[in-house]
Amino acid sequence: MKHLLSIESLSRDEIHVILDLAARMKSMRGRLDKHPLRHQCWALMFSKSSTRTRVSFEVGIRELGGDVFFLAADDIQLGRGEPIADTARVLGRMCHGAVIRTFAQSDVEDFAKFSGIPTVNALTDDEHPCQILADLQTIVERLGNFAGRVVTFIGDGACNVPRSWLWAASKLDFELRIAAPAQFQPDAATIARAFPGAQKREGCFENAKGGRLIVTDDLDEAARGADVLYTDVWVSMGKEEEAQFRKTQLARYQINNELLALAKPGALVMHCLPAYRGLEITADVFEANADTIFTQAENRLHAQKAVLAMLAE
Ligand code: CP
Ligand code: NVA
Numbered sequence: 001m002k003h004l005l006s007i008e009s010l011s012r013d014e015i016h017v018i019l020d021l022a023a024r025m026k027s028m029r030g031r032l033d034k035h036p037l038r039h040q041c042w043a044l045m046f047s048k049s050s051t052r053t054r055v056s057f058e059v060g061i062r063e064l065g066g067d068v069f070f071l072a073a074d075d076i077q078l079g080r081g082e083p084i085a086d087t088a089r090v091l092g093r094m095c096h097g098a099v100i101r102t103f104a105q106s107d108v109e110d111f112a113k114f115s116g117i118p119t120v121n122a123l124t125d126d127e128h129p130c131q132i133l134a135d136l137q138t139i140v141e142r143l144g145n146f147a148g149r150v151v152t153f154i155g156d157g158a159c160n161v162p163r164s165w166l167w168a169a170s171k172l173d174f175e176l177r178i179a180a181p182a183q184f185q186p187d188a189a190t191i192a193r194a195f196p197g198a199q200k201r202e203g204c205f206e207n208a209k210g211g212r213l214i215v216t217d218d219l220d221e222a223a224r225g226a227d228v229l230y231t232d233v234w235v236s237m238g239k240e241e242e243a244q245f246r247k248t249q250l251a252r253y254q255i256n257n258e259l260l261a262l263a264k265p266g267a268l269v270m271h272c273l274p275a276y277r278g279l280e281i282t283a284d285v286f287e288a289n290a291d292t293i294f295t296q297a298e299n300r301l302h303a304q305k306a307v308l309a310m311l312a313e
Contacts, residue, residue, distance in 0.1 A: 001310050003112045003119045006105070006127040007167035008194070012209065015136070015171065021306035022137045022299070029302070035065025036312040040096035042066055045087075046122065047073035047102040048237045052273060053122045053130065056300040057099050064308055066096070073102065088114035097311060103238055118311035120304075123160060125238065131272050132164040133307070134299035135230070136172075141299075142268055142292060143227060148210070152177040152226040152263070154219065155253045155280050156184045156246070159239075161232040161272050163190065166213060170194035173210035179222035181249055185215050219253060223262040230270040231255050231280045247279065256282040268292050 001014055010018075025032075042061050044054060054070065061068040073079055078087045084107045091098055092115030100108050100119060105126035112119035121129055139146045151169075153162045157180030166186055169176035178186060195205040195213060205213040216222050223229060234250045235243045255269060269281075269289035273296075277283040286293070 026302040037064040037066025133303040175212040
């Protein structure tokens with residue numbers, strides 16, 4: 001694995017290898033005798049805010065023996081219009097790897113191409129691969145596996161987090177249900193790419209491995225019998241101008257106790273964070289499930305250390 005640019009570009013086997021190594025990184029934290037990033041210096045270059053991603057990469061790179069520095073994209077010449085390809089060619093001559101949070105997926109891909117150094121997507125408008133790897137790790141820890149499970153995403157089904165979930169469902173063997181109003185559902189072209197040749201039967205796309213995707217505006221049906229209810233903010237970074245429209249359109253698409261009662265008894269409630277209580281999730285459901293939600297956040301560290309160690313090989 002040369003880069004982590006998306007879940008789309010990972011194979012099923014690579015996902016399993018990352019998750020196995022992530023479990024080992026977690027159980028061996030502080031006791032690893034190998035430091036695969038020793039004598040390396042990594043750049044974090046972010047154009048959007050971050051708490052979890054920034055901290056988990058800064059800690060993770062150091063724990064693997066590397067050094068790291070943070071660049072707010074607006075503070076460097078990139079923010080004044082220097083092309084991403086030129087920025088990449090500079091960093092590629094000085095750094096050993098880069099972790100990038102930005103808007104366009106093509107910027108992360110161009111950076112990887114022009115820098116020639118291992119590049120990690122730390123969130124774009126299209127995907128948030130590190131988040132979904134940590135989420136899968138959390139599901140395995142809590143439920144024993146994800147095979148055959150039903151994961152229901154509720155809210156803005158067209159943003160980066162559900163899009164990465166969609167790609168995970170296209171490669172693995174669980175059922176993903178995305179419950180969102182029509183204008184916040186994943187686009188048909190992405191679904192067609194993720195489930196090529198799949199016949200839509202009764203609103204369901206399937207892959208050969210048993211992975212399934214259901215996209216619906218029927219919130220209750222999507223939640224019924226689910227093993228996991230998952231949500232993300234209604235207003236993603238970069239969509240602030242649409243905040244009022246989104247809050248109106250998505251108002252029903254909330255994880256609350258009534259919805260949770262439809263899921264399987266003991267279902268996990270998950271949130272990638274940051275959370276807005278009273279919007280995509282109620283405060284009581286959030287607090288009752290805080291241990292799972294903050295374990296997701298913690299697992300960002302372990303899953304990303306696994307990715308970094310693989311990139312350093
Ligand atoms: N979930 C997540 O990526 O959080 P941050 O935006 O705080 O990094
Ligand atoms: N969809 C959210 C994820 C935040 C981690 C956003 O892009 O803002």
